[in-house]
Amino acid sequence: MEAKNKLRMTKQRQVILEELRMVKTHPTADDMYQMLRKRMPKISLGTVYRNLEILSESGIIQKLDVGGTQKRFDGDTTIHSHVRCVACGRVGDIDVKPNCNLEAEAQKMTDYEIIRHRLEFAGLCPLCQQKRKATA
């Protein structure tokens, strides 16, 4: 729990990090598990969860808390926003850097001490737009 332990670079951890950085899909833990089994058939789901947790605590990857029930992970730790497809759940990146100083703005209106913010969009991904046209 504490960040005092030294991390070891195990095969599993390495592969998890590689795979996550290789995709731009913001996979869930289980998505990752499915991907990883192809390269490392004996890896366990528990190990995947543990490592994604550890890596995100260390700031090496990012844990996303976008809508939906499952957490998602992002190998890209630069500041950017996300779009979530309301139909299929897919999550994409958006490179919006809200110029307005939202946090200062918000700070004026609350007695919370603002630390950071999160901006997320919801919409329809290209695939689901097509599906909708087909149905209509």
Added chain:
Amino acid sequence: MEAKNKLRMTKQRQVILEELRMVKTHPTADDMYQMLRKRMPKISLGTVYRNLEILSESGIIQKLDVGGTQKRFDGDTTIHSHVRCVACGRVGDIDVKPNCNLEAEAQKMTDYEIIRHRLEFAGLCPLCQQKRKATA
């Protein structure tokens, strides 16, 4: 699942709606359950979940997907943002209406069809600020 059914205003539904509108705390389903039992001791947790779901689908209340594992509910359906205390999980309101047209902005940068957005802040609530001072 379909919104075709006519809603009945049962005692339970009525009380749930009243209680939710009475507080400004963005309770979880279980928070609501605890509150409700005082007025209606035999209400079941399942009923609470079902009604919060139905009411939010009907747009009568709002289901919040802020960070943390549990969903929260808000009787206030006007557009506003939320702050979440990173220490205790409490959720407050912030009346920031991002003037900049974020969605149009985002739309330029993605092939998703943007439908809406969500702006959330994270910080320390007054109580947790005090606790931290006391500890430091």
Added chain:
DNA sequence: TTTGGTGCAAAGGCTTTGCAGAAAG
């Protein structure tokens, strides 16, 4: 060696659901 990590399976937390009886319209 030492100590953190792994696989496995069981346990946990939150939410949903099947069912028979109750109640709104």
Added chain:
DNA sequence: CTTTCTGCAAAGCCTTTGCACCAAA
């Protein structure tokens, strides 16, 4: 009456955890 809703308990889904063995450093 008819159809939706309720309470209860069981099931489900995602995630975490205990344990004995394994492997980095």
